Amino acid sequence: MTVLNPSRIRIYDVATAAGVSIATASKALNDTGRMTGETRERVKRVAAEMGFRPNAMARALLSQRSFTVGLLTNDTYGRFTLPLMAGVSEALVDQGVSVFLCTVEDDPALAKVHVDAMLDKQVDGIIASGKRIDGRLPVDLSNLPIPVVYAFSSGPDDAVTLVSDDAQGSREAVRWLVGLGRRRVAHVTGPESFASVRERAEAYRAVVGGDGEVLYGDWSEAWGREAVDRLWSGPGAVSDAVFCGNDQIARGVVDALRERGLRVPDDVSVVGFDNWEIVAAATRPPLTTVDMNLKQLGREAGRLILALAGGQIVEPGIRKLPCQLVVRQSCGGIAPR
Amino acid sequence: MTVLNPSRIRIYDVATAAGVSIATASKALNDTGRMTGETRERVKRVAAEMGFRPNAMARALLSQRSFTVGLLTNDTYGRFTLPLMAGVSEALVDQGVSVFLCTVEDDPALAKVHVDAMLDKQVDGIIASGKRIDGRLPVDLSNLPIPVVYAFSSGPDDAVTLVSDDAQGSREAVRWLVGLGRRRVAHVTGPESFASVRERAEAYRAVVGGDGEVLYGDWSEAWGREAVDRLWSGPGAVSDAVFCGNDQIARGVVDALRERGLRVPDDVSVVGFDNWEIVAAATRPPLTTVDMNLKQLGREAGRLILALAGGQIVEPGIRKLPCQLVVRQSCGGIAPR
């Protein structure tokens, strides 16, 4: 029920209405300085009644803090960035911090424009993100006068970096399959050039032992289907489980298995990676898959950038956040309590 | 190659270095006022050498314009918002305008917090968006002291609103099917409670005439499969084409047809809606589908909010932007030149 004010009310108006000076009003509202409890309360009450909201520009000009952070990403599709953004926003909104989102594809010039714009606007920090953990943005953020946190993307070695723990997620998935009694687990994944792919494959091998089989391909359903053809057409014992590098591959695998007359999960268990709702839930049967907890990653990134902006020192280095297995129906088994 | 400055250079530093007053420096840099060409050039050169960038906060405080807009959405998944955002950003970035993105789900309290935060930060305008054209945000934006543009969402009748032209997109799709010689086109779509659904269905009926059949359901692949069962199990002539309300339904339809032994596109043509790359391209065969040109919608929204913020008057009302048929392989036929 705020009055619709033609021009915003300033602290001056509040001070006048409360019968004090501007300085006193400011101190009353910010719980600083010394004054009678009565005075403080009166000013606060008047301010609330008038719907006073301090001008963030003026405040920023003075404090050199804009209560604003930038989120820079080259993930135009938003698959990874949006959950991250949701987390960042959630961590910051009650501190009154807003988020500039800039998607820069892989255009260095555009990236520079956006970064400069953010610097002009005095963002308190920048969160650099992307579409793969070992990806880099097309712009150098290392000598900026403001803190930078890398979340789900790579930066310099001495940067503060947050990534999901691919190895742990991978272990979780494979152990789940093994725990269900699966003995021949194959791993169908993306291009070996991806760090995540190598890390997940390594963790997979560590669990299954020497007889693991890793098939590298691309991130598509088509590759998932093709991999099934390869696995099931060759000589030797066939697999009874497939651990996939992402949900799209997993969907391709599940479809191909069904078309071969193999039942999922009765004959073969399948696990995906990413928990991309739209794919995982639409697969028949819905996919058991590894969630990278991107929202949590975002919250953490928000927390860190705020700490850095507030002058706290944060140990540089890579922080790995755990993944979580989301159990649906493509493996059989029941979600652990 | 900017110098890494401990404290930013202010216009004062430029003025001093150039041997002029602050006022002259400002005027030189902004191409206002009168002075020798020589002076103007010298100031500009010095500013460039020093890497001077005016403090946006100070500028905003004075001009009451922050060169910042807010994009508010309840589309947490980002399916519609991200392309829109890309368009907005593209339209605004070379004007030096940055975008605050806030996703508010359906939480009125959270929405209010975000709107207030944006008002405090003096955004020059707000673009309200969502996940359906007839959806509304959980917050009232009608009496704000700044302009609001509704893009892919509904606002008051006297608002400036941008939506995609569902009827035209629908006509485009159905005519394409008819033009390919299809005679019995069915329409499988989402819940009738959606305005887009009704509008698309109406346009569909207008093209196919009295014998059109519309099946309402939800937006899922499962519903697409079920609809095929219904269409092909009943008595009477079967369809030779299906126009779907979105790409997920279309994918379900295509899968179900294949599983029935019907060939797409040889026996049945299928058209989707949304051009959701991840679904449309992964379908076998890839979907011919209607693209709502959300990026273009975003560009337009950016243009409009800027015009409004600049004081221009913009005719209120609903502006419909055309959709575009994207031809892939689920219909046969070749993309028109």
Added chain:
DNA sequence: GTCGAATGAGAAAAGGTTTTACCTGATTGA
């Protein structure tokens, strides 16, 4: 040689808030 106009440049105000330094009474301690 003087007046008016045009030209180039600077001083100062404005924008809204926070913070520092200061001021006035009143109270306390000696």
Added chain:
DNA sequence: TCAATCAGGTAAAACCTTTTCTCATTCGAC
């Protein structure tokens, strides 16, 4: 009674840029 402390509050500076006056100089015209 005097000095010292303290409570309660205020004026003014600072943040950085833009813009409006104002001033001084020069030039052309009479």
